[in-house]
Amino acid sequence: MTSTSTLRVAMIGTGFMGAAHSQAFRVAPRFFDLPLAPEMTVIVGRDAAKxxxxAEKLGWAEASTDWRAVIARDDIDLVDICSPGDSHAEIAIAALExxxxxxxxxxxxxxxxxxxAMADAARAAAARGIRSMVGFSYRRVPALTLARDLVQAxxxxEVRQARAAYLQDWLVxxxxxxTWRLDKKLAGSGSxxxxxxxxxxxxxxxTGQTVEQVSGHLRTFVTERPLLGEGVGLSGTASDERGIVTVxxxxxxxxxxxxxxxASFEATRYATGRKNGLKIEIFGSRGAxxxxxxxMNELEFYDGTDAAGEQGFRRIFVTEPEHPYAVWWPTGHGLGYEHPFSHQLRDLVFDIAEGRAPSxxxxxxLxxxxxxxxxxxxxxxxxxxTPVS
Amino acid sequence: MTSTSTLRVAMIGTGFMGAAHSQAFRVAPRFFDLPLAPEMTVIVGRDAAKxxxxAEKLGWAEASTDWRAVIARDDIDLVDICSPGDSHAEIAIAALExxxxxxxxxxxxxxxxxxxAMADAARAAAARGIRSMVGFSYRRVPALTLARDLVQAxxxxEVRQARAAYLQDWLVxxxxxxTWRLDKKLAGSGSxxxxxxxxxxxxxxxTGQTVEQVSGHLRTFVTERPLLGEGVGLSGTASDERGIVTVxxxxxxxxxxxxxxxASFEATRYATGRKNGLKIEIFGSRGAxxxxxxxMNELEFYDGTDAAGEQGFRRIFVTEPEHPYAVWWPTGHGLGYEHPFSHQLRDLVFDIAEGRAPSxxxxxxLxxxxxxxxxxxxxxxxxxxTPVS
Amino acid sequence: MTSTSTLRVAMIGTGFMGAAHSQAFRVAPRFFDLPLAPEMTVIVGRDAAKxxxxAEKLGWAEASTDWRAVIARDDIDLVDICSPGDSHAEIAIAALExxxxxxxxxxxxxxxxxxxAMADAARAAAARGIRSMVGFSYRRVPALTLARDLVQAxxxxEVRQARAAYLQDWLVxxxxxxTWRLDKKLAGSGSxxxxxxxxxxxxxxxTGQTVEQVSGHLRTFVTERPLLGEGVGLSGTASDERGIVTVxxxxxxxxxxxxxxxASFEATRYATGRKNGLKIEIFGSRGAxxxxxxxMNELEFYDGTDAAGEQGFRRIFVTEPEHPYAVWWPTGHGLGYEHPFSHQLRDLVFDIAEGRAPSxxxxxxLxxxxxxxxxxxxxxxxxxxTPVS
Amino acid sequence: MTSTSTLRVAMIGTGFMGAAHSQAFRVAPRFFDLPLAPEMTVIVGRDAAKxxxxAEKLGWAEASTDWRAVIARDDIDLVDICSPGDSHAEIAIAALExxxxxxxxxxxxxxxxxxxAMADAARAAAARGIRSMVGFSYRRVPALTLARDLVQAxxxxEVRQARAAYLQDWLVxxxxxxTWRLDKKLAGSGSxxxxxxxxxxxxxxxTGQTVEQVSGHLRTFVTERPLLGEGVGLSGTASDERGIVTVxxxxxxxxxxxxxxxASFEATRYATGRKNGLKIEIFGSRGAxxxxxxxMNELEFYDGTDAAGEQGFRRIFVTEPEHPYAVWWPTGHGLGYEHPFSHQLRDLVFDIAEGRAPSxxxxxxLxxxxxxxxxxxxxxxxxxxTPVS
Incomplete structure (x- = not known):
């Protein structure tokens, strides 16, 4: 598809994720030697002016409000979908097709x-050499990649227990x-x-294991919240009306x-004091x-084969040349939230160039x-x- | 009952808890001004020589193998039960009666x-001025008492979420x-x-709240373990036979x-690297x-009413004069595992002397x-x- | 000087700092609303091919090996000096002039x-509206800026004691x-x-205070090290000869x-296990x-005016909207090593545009x-x- | 000297250290199998009633105000000096003689x-089988003993750098x-x-190394403080007069x-927020x-011989059976400030019984x-x- 060495990108979405992905397109080629050069061709949103x-702020050559037209263009190789979840299926399937x-x-x-439906479309497209990836970017936090490497090695x-909690507090x-994130029709679910x-x-x-059965509980602590008033952008007055939280x-x-x-899981937006606390503990028969x-630049590793009396959780500062994605800065110079998006892009570009299935x-x-x-x-x-199926 | 100012004690049990409680009887009167002076009168075990x-090691005046006879003695005011759980009911009820x-x-x-049955007996005894307490000693870790004080104040x-995990690794x-702890008949349950x-x-x-309903899961990771060989004390050989883990x-x-x-709870003896990790997080509408x-000498406290931009978890080093049970050493000099047993004893002695119901x-x-x-x-x-009832 | 709204930049140096500064020029305009748009006009190095x-890797429009010629160009507004320290004075003075x-x-x-001489030149240039800044980028780590804000407020x-250590281990x-960093002629000094x-x-x-007198000690632990062999790039053989460490x-x-x-200071490249440990403690009469x-995304703050019994070091996660330079991502999404260079650039661009003296x-x-x-x-x-003078 | 298996003790001093040492005499024999049984024979203070x-509070059989008379008694084997520093020499030398x-x-x-003079007396006494030890109790914090063991092994x-700071804040x-601690005549020096x-x-x-030369600085931040008023014990009024801090x-x-x-050292009572922060870092050629x-129950150990990419500071929870002085409780159950005094006593008693020179x-x-x-x-x-001599 890419007769030249460029990878021409259309981005759908202009919000938080749009900004994060734009940073990756902007930055990754400056640090990684990529087999294809991403071009920030067009960004798509709903409101023309915005x-x-x-486009100007994030550095895209063009702006569009018509994602269907964009997808139809010959000069687009990759569609990057950063819009809300309820739009993913339609756009992704159309793009793959x-x-x-x-x-x-x-x-x-x-x-x-x-x-x-999306997974079906992706499999069908793969048969034609079309690649697809879902953006679980945290897999490419170097410390988390290293965790995977250590466990897989x-x-x-043998992994026996996992504890995972994602603790935030912005709804306290x-x-x-x-917000739309509290409306089930738009957001699907909440935390x-x-x-x-x-x-x-x-x-x-x-762990390399999949969840096969679950027992779960959901709770909505605050069931009504004030609606934003009409014309907030002008008058700034808040509404007296209240909306129902449905997630x-x-x-x-x-x-x-x-x-x-x-594995035990917990996800909440009411963990007062926790800002972005994705906390993961994996306990195995020989370590943890x-x-x-x-x-995010640290990984703790307990090696149960260390000498008795010398065992302890090691704080590994994951900035060494031996560590995953170590192209950025010298040892000891940490990365931030945004860098895993560059790692994700790097791997995707290689997969596309080399004809591999992305992960x-x-x-x-699905x-x-x-x-x-x-x-x-x-x-x-x-x-x-309840079985997962 | 105590015509003099002494509190004559019979201890049932000679193991780990017996040693921990003995330390409290030995030490608490040296740091707290108690209204009654505990006397370590008699210790009771199964094997006469042991x-x-x-008794000699732990400092008890007498040894006995007959707890019924001990309970019948006039010169005993308090019975301290440190034997395995399957013996508690019979001894406690007899002692109260x-x-x-x-x-x-x-x-x-x-x-x-x-x-x-024990709780019934305790209530009946209370009507006659007889006091009883169950030994959840961690309530008297100063940091945990302070946690209670802060939450109750x-x-x-409003408390919304609690996370509690007790992580150990001695079965990895x-x-x-x-051991007997893995036998349901003796231990009742496992972790x-x-x-x-x-x-x-x-x-x-x-939190001051009680658990009213639970959804739970139990798992036995290792279902068979080697039995200790016959005559280990002499030959040291291990048995080829294997026993079934029933907890x-x-x-x-x-x-x-x-x-x-x-609240979410997790208890395990397979959390490799965690030695005594009772970890508790309480999230409320204004703090955590x-x-x-x-x-154990530290408490983290997040005050959501601190100025914006200055909020954070405070590490309180719970050794200040303002803190609970602060009689031991000057500020900054921490306590160990054993001290809460002295705090527990102190409170029990005051309750007995002043005719209050212990907690x-x-x-x-029950x-x-x-x-x-x-x-x-x-x-x-x-x-x-499942409802708690 | 900038008749348009652009700020045309020449960068001197192509190494670690050149890459870090390039990232700032590339990224800062995408997150901050700058009054002038930086243009990455030309990069200058010694070797033409390199x-x-x-230039291609870092995104500069042109490459040059003649810094004097570059400085003489009319289409350059800002010279960014990232070359080794022994070249700073000549280039900076020429650029200012x-x-x-x-x-x-x-x-x-x-x-x-x-x-x-550089400071003299900068003062003279300032009288003509020419701005200059030295790149102590850590001042713009948000947590460190916040530290300054809290102390200055x-x-x-009253600040009584400061403890500062910069601990690295790459010479262990x-x-x-x-390397040239161990040669006093090139590097000036070592740690x-x-x-x-x-x-x-x-x-x-x-602290807002300056060091007026010092008592110091320097030590070279390893006085000889192997020289890199001739033609390492080809043969990979190491030299048998040894060089003298002079810093x-x-x-x-x-x-x-x-x-x-x-204040006490310590700087070392032999602190085994410390990778980039700039550790600063400031103790005052009311807090720390x-x-x-x-x-780097955390600041600990001890407020001695908190209620007795509730005092402790607060871990502030410096990613809130109230915090310095908070334009990047939502609360809880941390920054990395490189971001302070963008903050530095942002402030410099505003200073240039608004005619202020940079800091x-x-x-x-000097x-x-x-x-x-x-x-x-x-x-x-x-x-x-010894007095500082 | 001890014809029986007892070790009859006279303690000089009734304050903080007197209480800490009393706890050791009370507790150590219950956990360690000692070759001699300490007897808490007599405690000596200045004020008869106090x-x-x-004596009653701490559990000593007798009280005395005449240390000379006590030292002269035949039924005393060990003199434990816990009085202020200005009294040590006279008492210790007399006791040894x-x-x-x-x-x-x-x-x-x-x-x-x-x-x-004391060291001379101790050497002379040692020739007669009389033992002496100075109470640097922190050597017997298990984590610190383990640190020594690891370094000596x-x-x-090779140890290159040490950093030691003792940070407290009670004079902020x-x-x-x-107090007398701020009076050079009584206290000798301050922090x-x-x-x-x-x-x-x-x-x-x-480290096993001794300090041979020092370069140092001392500072008194607050040179005058209010005197305690006359008759505080009765009237509680504070004095308007001020005293001069001479340490x-x-x-x-x-x-x-x-x-x-x-090695760098720092000691202060003005480190706001630090309560008992004796912080020690030892950096060697292969670890730290x-x-x-x-x-105090934790030791961090960095093993530079761990595999590249897996190196990190290990938090060793020093409560394992393999660790020093591990007689107290099962793994994971920490010790407090007071326990090292028992360890010190244990070692001293063995040294006395077995005729070894204590350390x-x-x-x-001296x-x-x-x-x-x-x-x-x-x-x-x-x-x-300045040379140490």
Whole structure:
């Protein structure tokens, strides 16, 4: 498809993820030797003026409000979907059918049905050499990649238990206003899909096991919140009306994993004081791994084969030349939130250039969606064990 | 009962807890001004020679192998039960009926039925001025007492979520031998009752809420272990035979609390690298509390009413004069595992002298037992929500 | 000078700092609304082929090996000096005299004499509206800026003691080869100027006090190291010859500060296990501040006016909207090593556009150089107290 | 001397150290199998009533106000000196001459002259089988003993740098009253002797190297403080008069060690927020050790021979059976401030019973005193390098 060595990109979405992905397109080629040169061709949004402003701010050559037209263009090789979850399926399937590689933000979709259709489309496209990847970017936090490497190399032995919690606190104030993220029609679910999805993917990625059964519970602590007033942009007055929160505020679930391990999960936006606390602990028969996204450059590793009396959790500062994605700065100079997006892009570009199936695939995204769906079904059925399917 | 100012004690049990409690009887009167002076009158065990040795080592005036005879003595005021859980009910009830005050180690009993009988006996005895307490000693770790004080004073607002995990790793080696603790007949349960009980009691103590419903899961990772060979004491040879582990190795459960909060619990002896990790996080509408028994002199407190931009978890080093039980050493000089037993004894002695009902009561111990029982029932019923009753 | 709204940049140097500064020019305009748009016009190096490759990799429009010719060009507004320290004075003075704004990496120069000439030139240029800044980028780590803000607002009261250590370990292996950084002629000094300079600047920046007298000690632990063999790039053989290390491996000094505080400093490349450990503690009459560059998104703040019994070091996760330079990502999403270079650039561009004197100035750079010089003189004089002048 | 298997003890002093040592006499025999049984025979103080109260509270059989008479008694085997430093020399020398073993709290004396006389007396007594030990109890914190063991076993290679700071904050309030500890006549020195002595001893103990030269600085931040009013015990009124602080508030010094290492030291009572922060870092050619007394059950160990990419500081929880003095409780159950006094007593009792020279000896105490003295002389001589002699 790319007769030259460029990879011409259309980005769908202009928000937080759009900015994060733009940074990757801008930066990754300056640090990695990529086999294809990404070109920031066009960015797509709903509002013409805002999208034009985003194009200028983020560095895209063109702006558009018509994603269908963009997908139809010959000069686009990769479609990067950063729009809200309810739009993923339609765009991704259309893009794949149009012969474009697709990078799609997580969660893959808002429902299993949509996700399944997307995975079907991705498999069909793959047969034609079209690549697709779902954006679980935390897999490419070097410390988390290193965790996977250590576990897969057997350094902690047989995995028995995993503990994963994603703790945030931005809903603690019960007078904070409604947003689309609290509306089930738009967001699909609340903490479960937004951050719980990361917890599930991370545990599965590190352990190499998949969640097969779940028992779960969902809770909405604050069921009504003030609506934003009409014309906020002008008058700034807040509405007296209140809206109904239709998603979960927090989710708890236990999972039985394919390799025999048990994992506990917790996702919440009410963990006062925790800002971005994706905390993962993996306990094996010979060692353990501990990770906290709030200290993303560190990995704790307990090696149970160290001499007796000398065992302890090692704080590995994951900035050494031996560590994954170590192209940035000398030892000891840490990375930030945004860098895993560059790592993700790097791997995707190589996969496209070399004709490999990217990971995580849409099938992987579907499987996570199925786990989330099983949690919702279990929660609705009195927490009973529910198979992931 | 105590015509003089002494409190004459009979201790039942000579093991780990016997040693810990002995240290409290020995030490507490040297640091606290107690209204009654404990006398270490007699220690009771099964084996005459071993019990005599324990008496000398631990500093008890007499040794006995007949707890019934000891309880019948006029010169005993307090019976301190440190024997295995399956013996608690019989001894405690007999002692209370004989008019002795009773301190009973946790868990109160191995079954709800036993615990209920004990609580009934304690209530009946209380009407006659006889006092009883169950030994959830961690309540008297100063940092944990401070956590309770802060939460009860409203410093974290309305409690919404609690996370409690008790992580140990002494069963990680699958070739480690069977012990009585892995035999359901003797131990009642595994991690659930042994350490999960502490997690439940701690969360209830700090929040002031009780667990009303649970959804739980139990797992035994290693189902067979080598038996200790015959005559190990002489030949040192290990047995080729293997025994069956009949208790849980790990337990996970979610609880709905009386005040509307949700708590997650996890107890395991397979958390490689965690030695005594009772980790508790309490999230409220205005703040949060974090505690880890491996750093028992510290409490983390997040005050959501601090100025914006200056909020953060404070590491309070709980050794100040303002802190609970601050009689030991100057500021900055930490306590160890054993000190909460002295705090517990101090409070019990004051309660006895001043005619107050000690806390935690046998009813509190029964309630914890009911929570554990509900977890077992839920786990047996496919994790379905199960009322605590 | 900039008749349009662009700021046309020439960068001198293609190494580590060249890459870091290039990232700032590339990224800062995408996150900050700058009054002038930087243009990456030309990069200057010694070797034509390497410089051309650097231009392509780092994104500069042109490459040159003639810095004098570049400085003479009309289409250059800002000269960014990232070359080794022994070249700073000549280039900076020439650029300022040519009417170019100058950003110069730290240390300002290798000697006080050079630094003084540069500061003189900067003052003279300032009278003509030409701006200059020395690149102590750590001042713009948000946590460190916040530390300064808190201290300057009086939140820790009167500063009494500062402790600053910059601990690295990349010279621990005594068979590691000689580099130009270990040659006094090229590098000026060793740990003292390379990383000790950051410690001095940080303490002065946060406290607002300057070091007035020092007592210091320097030590070279490994005095000979293997030279790199001839033709390493081809044959990979190492040389049997050894070179002499002529700079300090580590430096210790105590400083008396202008406001009455005392500061201790330590800089070393032999602190095994410490990768980039710039650790700063500031103790005042009402509070304290603790910072560690290895956890650059965190600041610890002890508020001595908190209620008795509730005092403790707060871990502030410096990613809130209230925090300095908070334009990047939502709360809880940390920054990396490179971001302070963007903050520095942002401030410089505003200073240029609005006609303000940038900070830190060349005078500030000179003053740090004088401190380092006084340390060397004290160390040569048996550690005697030596005035900074 | 002890014809029976008892060790009859006279304690001189009834304050903080008296209470700490009493706890050791009370507790150590219950956990260690000692070859001699300590008997708490008599406690000596200045005030008859207070000493009698202390005897009852702390558990001594008798009280006395005449230390000379006590030393003359035949039924005393060991004299434990816990009185202020200005009394150590006279008592210790008299006791040794009377044929009593002596345990003397640190610092050994207030002056080098006194310490030298004591060391001479100890050597003379040793020839007659009389044992003496100076109470640097922190050597027996298990984590610190383990640090010594690891370093002496070569696990961190050749020691190059040590960093030791003892940070407290109890003088931060400038309106806090005068105490005898701020009066040079009584206390000898301030932070230097009180806590700096621990830092010096700890570094020398762990590294096995002695400080040979020092360059130091002393500072008194608050030179006047309110005197306590007359009759405070009755009237509670505070005095309007102010007293002069004649000791150092803080001390900084650099030491050259006998094995070629360099150590930095800092001792202060003005480190706001630090309660008992004895922080020690030892960097060697193959690894490093980090210890903090505020987390006394932990030792951090960096093993530079771990595989590349897996290196990191290990947090060893020093409660394993393999660890020093591991008789107390099972793995994971931490010790407190007081336990090292029991360890010290245990070792002393074995030394007495088995005829070995205890460590640290009075010569060791003298050497520390000489280091402190050299710091004072260097500080008075403009920080010039000053030999320890």
């Amino acid at each position: 999208t034009q402003a985003a 149009a012969g474009k590689h697709v990078l799609c933000e997580k969660p893959l979709a808002n429902t299993v049905e949509e996700a399944r 057997g350094r902690i032995g 104030d019960e007078n904070g206003p409604m 479960l899909g937004d951050i719980g999805a990361h917890a599930v993917d991370s545990v599965q990625f590190i 979960d505020d927090a989710a708890w679930f236990t999972g039985q994993l394919s390799g025999g391990a048990v 791994i501990v990770f906290d996204l709030e200290r 995580p695939s849409f099938d992987d995204g 499987q996570v969606q199925q786990v989330l769906d099983a949690v919702e079904r279990s929660a609705a059925a009195n927490a009973v064990w | 019990t005599q040795a324990a 004989a008019g002795k005050h009773v301190l009973c180690e946790k868990p109160l009993a191995n079954t709800v039925e036993e615990a209920r 409203g410093r974290i607002g 080696d699958e070739n480690g031998p069977m 659930l009752g042994d350490i999960g009980a502490h997690a439940v009691d701690s969360v209830q103590f700090i 849980d190795d790990a337990a996970w459960f979610t609880g709905q609390l009386s005040g509307g909060a949700v 509390i974090v505690f880890d028994l491996e750093r 935690p009561s046998f009813d509190d111990g 309630q914890v037992q009911q929570v554990l029982d509900a977890v077992e029932r839920s786990a047996a019923a496919n994790a379905v929500w | 410089t051309q490759a650097a 040519a009417g170019k704004h100058v950003l110069c990496e730290k240390p300002l120069a290798n000697t006080v004499e050079e630094a003084r 009086g939140r820790i009261g 292996d005594e068979n590691g080869p000689m 003292l100027g390379d990383i000790g300079a950051h410690a001095v600047d940080s303490v002065q920046f946060i 300090d491996d580590a430096a210790w000094f105590t400083g008396q500060l202008s406001g009455g505080a005392v 501040i603790v910072f560690d560059l290895e956890r 830190p100035s060349f005078d500030d750079g 003053q740090v150089q004088q401190v380092l010089d006084a340390v060397e003189r004290s160390a040569a004089a048996n550690a005697v107290w | 000493t009698q109260a202390a 009377a044929g009593k073993h002596v345990l003397c709290e640190k610092p050994l004396a207030n002056t080098v002259e006194e310490a030298r 070569g696990r961190i290679g 309030d400038e309106n806090g009253p005068m 230097l002797g009180d806590i700096g002595a621990h830092a010096v001893d700890s570094v020398q103990f762990i 150092d508030d803080a001390a900084w010094f650099t030491g050259q060690l006998s094995g070629g290492a360099v 050790i980090v210890f903090d007394l505020e987390r 640290p000896s009075f010569d060791d105490g 050497q520390v005193q000489q280091v402190l003295d050299a710091v004072e002389r260097s500080a008075a001589a403009n920080a010039v390098w």
